[in-house]
Amino acid sequence: MYKVKIIHGSMPKVPHGYGSWLHYFEEKSVRPVMGCHRSLCYIDYNIDFVIVKRLDENNDSLYLIPLCKNHHSSSDEFYVKDSLVKLP
Ligand SMILES: [Zn+2]
Numbered sequence: 001m002y003k004v005k006i007i008h009g010s011m012p013k014v015p016h017g018y019g020s021w022l023h024y025f026e027e028k029s030v031r032p033v034m035g036c037h038r039s040l041c042y043i044d045y046n047i048d049f050v051i052v053k054r055l056d057e058n059n060d061s062l063y064l065i066p067l068c069k070n071h072h073s074s075s076d077e078f079y080v081k082d083s084l085v086k087l088p
Contacts, residue, residue, distance in 0.1 A: 001079045004052040021049040028085040036068035039079035043068035
């Protein structure tokens with residue numbers, strides 16, 4: 001499991017060739033989004049995408065994860081239980 005922190009601010013533009021962040025995420029992770037990816041959260045509705053940074057990495061790589069409405073504005077550090085998708 002990766003520990004991450006949300007990078008708040010405006011979302012970048014969806015990469016060319018993809019209709020949405022959901023489309024991009026599912027193509028890259030090769031499976032459907034089943035719900036919030038925060039560890040111990042099992043909510044599967046009101047899912048939105050956020051940009052996070054992995055706390056085990058010392059670089060500028062950013063990742064995309066789906067989170068539920070309760071969690072997508074949090075500013076704490078948390079574990080992700082499922083896949084992260086690297087931003088282009
Ligand atoms: Zn959640």
